[in-house]
Amino acid sequence: DPTVATATVTNDGRSSSTGAASTGFETPIPGDDVDITIMNVAGADLGVPQTVDVRYPQEILAVIHEGRNYFEDWVKRDPFYAPVVELCKNQHENCALWAALGECEKNAAYMKHHCPIVCKSCEVLHHETKCPVDSTNIQEDEVAWRPGDLDKMFQRITTDPTIQELHQPTVLQRPTYANGDTEETATYNLGFWVVTLDNFLTQQETEQIVRLGHQAGFNRSASDVGKASQDGSFTRRFDEDRTSENTWCKRPCYEDPIVQRVLQKMYHVTQIHDKHAENLQILKYEPQQYYKPHIDYIFEEKSRMQGVRILTMYLYLSDVEEGGGTNFPQMDLTVMPKRGRALLWPSVLNEAPNSMDARTVHQALPVLKGIKYGANAWYHMRDFKTPLARGCA
């Protein structure tokens, strides 16, 4: 109803995975002499005392009451929670209000960590205890890219004589014109780096990865990355956004000698150690299957041990008779599948390599004829394999 004035309660801190960390609700009609809020010590035993908004007193007090029961009956008594009893507290005065307005679900990423009692989510603090991220502890050499390294990597890939000879890199997009090129003469567009390497994999290598994928077993892909919405915010994807199937190249696939050779080739090109990479994610698309526009960058990982995804190396493992291109809608660019071809693009900015490059939205267009096999290699800012082994990734 457009005539109803709304105010916005904004959870401070990070933006949420549901986009705006906000909830619209009615404010008193201007001129009303109602005090909007009264400060109250409700829930002072559960962390920061909670503001009781006079428009929702019952709801807020009910949330606090339930949260207290949860804390007293479960968290304090169940040994499972012992490591986090002291840590689990509401950290913001509006936790109860937000919970009453449904924010524990709508804005779970922020709420579960900052309002764990009213959201009944003390267990998430286990993760933080088990998987601590101390930014002062991160060694320079543990970071894949410092500002400027992204450009340096792509400059090297596109000029190194050995890479030229072995893989024939093609620049489809780059941030500025190369020396001597002009708008008229350039065979690429300007934008974030997009480079393909034809003949990156041999037929034997592609066939082996596909075989190992089948051995591991393909499953319908689940949500795992951020999806661009119209307002530029990002939400968790729904399964309809991705109809392909995938599997992960863990053991024994990861230890296969042919896979190890592929990983060495990837290192030769990227110069990013394999420990920064997720296990290859092997994909299979049958006719009509697709993956809607999304970004590979994951906001939540900024504060995790592994850091954000900085680079995607996508491997085409089959020729596709028709369709199945990888399309970058904002850049009007489509890369067609070709067996053995690798496609490289960054998810972050050269000057700020922890920050997302929002132009990198991409999709897998529907396969029209034939079967498409591919594989994602996602590189992270920091070591991915150690947190993976600890259950922290």
Ligand SMILES: O=C(O)CCC(=O)C(=O)O
């Ligand atoms: O299959 C493709 O062409 C792209 C797949 C993709 O973007 C992904 O899996 O994240």
Ligand SMILES: [Fe+2]
């Ligand atoms: Fe992707």
